[in-house]
Amino acid sequence: xxxxxxxxxxxxxxxxxxxxxxxxxxxxxxxxxxxxxxxxxxxxxxxxxxxxxxxxxxxxxxxxxxxxxxxxxxxxxxxxxxxxxxxxxxxxxxxxxxxxxxxxxxxxxxxxxxxxxxxx
Numbered sequence: 001x002x003x004x005x006x007x008x009x010x011x012x013x014x015x016x017x018x019x020x021x022x023x024x025x026x027x028x029x030x031x032x033x034x035x036x037x038x039x040x041x042x043x044x045x046x047x048x049x050x051x052x053x054x055x056x057x058x059x060x061x062x063x064x065x066x067x068x069x070x071x072x073x074x075x076x077x078x079x080x081x082x083x084x085x086x087x088x089x090x091x092x093x094x095x096x097x098x099x100x101x102x103x104x105x106x107x108x109x110x111x112x113x114x115x116x117x118x119x120x
Contacts, residue, residue: 069104
């Protein structure tokens with residue numbers, strides 16, 4: 001469990017993932033719709049490897065475009081894993097990371113923040 005604290009209360013950053021395999025076009029898409037953080041991104045590594053190994057080797061796209069929250073360290077660590085730059089982690093065969101230009105902030109942390117336009 002990935003817990004952070006906001007106003008003294010724990011915030012649970014859950015990683016939600018859906019894997020879509022398209023055997024005909026030899027590709028797999030790992031859709032992330034939860035929170036990607038530096039602590040929980042390592043849970044994606046075996047998912048990416050398994051998706052790529054399915055049916056003899058599929059190209060994998062990790063799609064973060066619908067993620068609720070992406071923190072910079074989590075995205076950086078994911079990219080390092082995908083390019084083989086992360087120590088102790090072998091690089092997957094063919095992986096692309098699709099991320100939004102602006103990293104979405106955690107909705108749980110925006111509640112009650114007048115600058116974000118959200119009422120408490």
